[in-house]
Amino acid sequence: MTTVREIRLKSRPRGVPTADNFELASVDLPPPGEGEVQVKNLWMTVDPYMRGRMNDVKSYAPPFALGKVMDGGAIGEVVASNSPALKVGDLVQSGFGWREGFTTGADKVQKLDPRGLPPQAFLGAAGMPGLTAYAGLLRIAALKDGDVVFVSGAAGAVGSMVAQIAKAKGHTVIGSAGGAQKAAFLKEIGVDHVIDYKAEKDLSAALAAAAPDGIDVYFDNVGGEHLEAALNSARLFARFAICGMISMYNAVEPPPGPRNLAQLIGKNIRMEGFIVSHHFDMMPKYVEDLSGWVKAGKVTWKETVVEGIEKAPDAFIGLFSGENLGKMLVKLA
Amino acid sequence: MTTVREIRLKSRPRGVPTADNFELASVDLPPPGEGEVQVKNLWMTVDPYMRGRMNDVKSYAPPFALGKVMDGGAIGEVVASNSPALKVGDLVQSGFGWREGFTTGADKVQKLDPRGLPPQAFLGAAGMPGLTAYAGLLRIAALKDGDVVFVSGAAGAVGSMVAQIAKAKGHTVIGSAGGAQKAAFLKEIGVDHVIDYKAEKDLSAALAAAAPDGIDVYFDNVGGEHLEAALNSARLFARFAICGMISMYNAVEPPPGPRNLAQLIGKNIRMEGFIVSHHFDMMPKYVEDLSGWVKAGKVTWKETVVEGIEKAPDAFIGLFSGENLGKMLVKLA
Numbered sequence: 001m002t003t004v005r006e007i008r009l010k011s012r013p014r015g016v017p018t019a020d021n022f023e024l025a026s027v028d029l030p031p032p033g034e035g036e037v038q039v040k041n042l043w044m045t046v047d048p049y050m051r052g053r054m055n056d057v058k059s060y061a062p063p064f065a066l067g068k069v070m071d072g073g074a075i076g077e078v079v080a081s082n083s084p085a086l087k088v089g090d091l092v093q094s095g096f097g098w099r100e101g102f103t104t105g106a107d108k109v110q111k112l113d114p115r116g117l118p119p120q121a122f123l124g125a126a127g128m129p130g131l132t133a134y135a136g137l138l139r140i141a142a143l144k145d146g147d148v149v150f151v152s153g154a155a156g157a158v159g160s161m162v163a164q165i166a167k168a169k170g171h172t173v174i175g176s177a178g179g180a181q182k183a184a185f186l187k188e189i190g191v192d193h194v195i196d197y198k199a200e201k202d203l204s205a206a207l208a209a210a211a212p213d214g215i216d217v218y219f220d221n222v223g224g225e226h227l228e229a230a231l232n233s234a235r236l237f238a239r240f241a242i243c244g245m246i247s248m249y250n251a252v253e254p255p256p257g258p259r260n261l262a263q264l265i266g267k268n269i270r271m272e273g274f275i276v277s278h279h280f281d282m283m284p285k286y287v288e289d290l291s292g293w294v295k296a297g298k299v300t301w302k303e304t305v306v307e308g309i310e311k312a313p314d315a316f317i318g319l320f321s322g323e324n325l326g327k328m329l330v331k332l333a
Numbered sequence: 334m335t336t337v338r339e340i341r342l343k344s345r346p347r348g349v350p351t352a353d354n355f356e357l358a359s360v361d362l363p364p365p366g367e368g369e370v371q372v373k374n375l376w377m378t379v380d381p382y383m384r385g386r387m388n389d390v391k392s393y394a395p396p397f398a399l400g401k402v403m404d405g406g407a408i409g410e411v412v413a414s415n416s417p418a419l420k421v422g423d424l425v426q427s428g429f430g431w432r433e434g435f436t437t438g439a440d441k442v443q444k445l446d447p448r449g450l451p452p453q454a455f456l457g458a459a460g461m462p463g464l465t466a467y468a469g470l471l472r473i474a475a476l477k478d479g480d481v482v483f484v485s486g487a488a489g490a491v492g493s494m495v496a497q498i499a500k501a502k503g504h505t506v507i508g509s510a511g512g513a514q515k516a517a518f519l520k521e522i523g524v525d526h527v528i529d530y531k532a533e534k535d536l537s538a539a540l541a542a543a544a545p546d547g548i549d550v551y552f553d554n555v556g557g558e559h560l561e562a563a564l565n566s567a568r569l570f571a572r573f574a575i576c577g578m579i580s581m582y583n584a585v586e587p588p589p590g591p592r593n594l595a596q597l598i599g600k601n602i603r604m605e606g607f608i609v610s611h612h613f614d615m616m617p618k619y620v621e622d623l624s625g626w627v628k629a630g631k632v633t634w635k636e637t638v639v640e641g642i643e644k645a646p647d648a649f650i651g652l653f654s655g656e657n658l659g660k661m662l663v664k665l666a
Contacts, residue, residue, distance in 0.1 A: 272597070
């Protein structure tokens with residue numbers, strides 16, 4: 001019998017989550033039954049979308065249950081196998097995050113071939129966040145030659161991939177992020193015009209200065225004032241991929257939307273929300289493209305790593321104060 | 334020499350336009366020179382989009398100039414011709430509205446073949462408002478079998494065509510309009526669920542009751558609270574054609590946008606603004622379809638007619654208090 005620790009949802013947050021909303025607990029794992037494996041998690045991810053799952057409302061992902069272990073993406077290693085499909089030492093990807101290990105059917109996890117990348121990359125640049133950037137830019141925003149691209153949250157897991165994919169494809173990119181360290185990172189990865197929104201009084205003016213001829217594509221990770229600025233700077237037939245609105249996730253009373261939505265009409269703007277799970281068909285092509293960009297030195301990424309399952313709540317909470325540069329990860333072993 | 338009256342922009346409105354913003358003036362028309370015609374206007378249109386042109390801001394249509402005659406769609410009759418292209422008695426369509434007559438090059442007007450329809454229909458159901466409904470539903474919202482359609486401003490020139498085109502194509506239609514008379518008209522033209530928004534405290538609740546399984550298409554003529562309700566009731570992959578936001582046109586300080594825009598993400602909603610002038614290629618197909626629907630008794634329309642150029646400002650101002658049922662027109666002769 002193996003004992004592992006896990007994080008449970010203790011109470012539902014009102015506003016920004018606090019440590020009190022989480023509970024660390026220990027559970028004993030049964031040995032794998034017929035067709036099952038036991039997995040030791042090496043890495044787990046914390047992502048902004050999980051905030052929505054802490055509320056008791058129906059959304060695209062079901063709410064976390066009170067008193068139960070939370071879940072999310074994880075990379076682990078098979079430590080015991082009772083299935084011909086997986087052997088001890090195999091790396092696997094699963095949805096059994098927020099815990100140090102688990103026993104489950106071999107068909108409930110996916111064997112991972114890291115193809116020379118560090119395994120945790122499959123929770124970030126080579127995983128859902130990377131595909132989110134790729135699908136949002138190429139399919140939702142229908143990126144085309146000559147487009148000027150604006151991305152908010154540009155130093156984050158998704159945003160930094162958006163910026164680099166757009167640069168790799170030859171576009172002018174304006175990226176916004178909060179703070180000097182993130183701004184420096186954006187310059188490092190080749191963003192043409194960096195907006196440190198924490199240093200700007202008037203985001204619309206800052207964007208207009210960075211993109212005097214306007215923008216064609218906006219990749220929104222933030223919402224609120226960023227969306228308002230993007231509408232002001234949008235050119236005719238601009239396309240907005242609405243991926244996240246982190247500025248609103250913790251609002252007790254949702255803040256009002258942009259005052260300038262009527263610009264959608266005169267500028268013929270298309271604004272489209274999306275969830276990456278509807279675009280998994282693009283994964284093989286994405287991994288192929290990504291591999292080429294990485295080899296050519298055009299795409300890189302940062303990780304902010306927190307160690308230990310007991311720190312997972314802090315890592316998650318830190319997302320909302322912008323503590324992460326690139327992908328926020330929790331190292332479990 | 335013929336003397337005609339015209340309406341000039343005297344001052345730019347702040348908020349809802351008033352009679353003071355307009356000025357009635359008389360001008361003498363020169364006889365037509367070589368290649369020119371003189372036209373007596375029979376009908377002119379007033380449309381909500383003209384409110385934007387009264388502001389001194391760049392938009393998709395240029396601002397009206399202070400002290401100059403305004404312009405817009407008109408139907409007239411040639412009363413003198415010095416061009417082989419047009420003869421006396423020909424009906425013509427032009428952009429020389431807001432005046433009783435004009436002299437211009439024959440190439441600056443379009444000869445109108447009314448095809449059995451009353452000529453003023455080409456300022457409404459068979460003209461730009463009708464094509465706006467058609468292009469918005471079919472191209473922008475990509476209407477497909479089984480879609481449940483919600484349209485705001487459903488008793489207006491555009492909205493009533495949206496409702497009827499959707500009904501003619503077999504869809505369930507929810508229409509909102511203000512007041513009992515408009516609600517009765519919507520029932521008359523076959524709208525399945527009529528919302529009199531002036532009688533509703535909670536528009537989101539009213540829409541949820543009318544469309545318990547949600548909506549797939551929203552055709553927005555109003556913005557504001559209507560857009561918020563549509564987001565709340567939207568189903569996965571809903572498409573919003575954003576045609577107008579009349580609730581905001583007169584705002585001195587633009588009101589905040591909907592608080593629930595983040596629903597775009599989880600529901601994968603596409604929201605697209607459009608201007609009909611980018612869709613004139615659909616006109617021949619529209620007129621063909623419209624003619625079939627009219628013959629089959631599936632599409633009809635209402636007009637609110639005001640007589641005399643001196644009443645044109647009142648007709649225009651009346652659009653914003655919802656005085657029109659169907660197309661608001663000014664009869665000039």
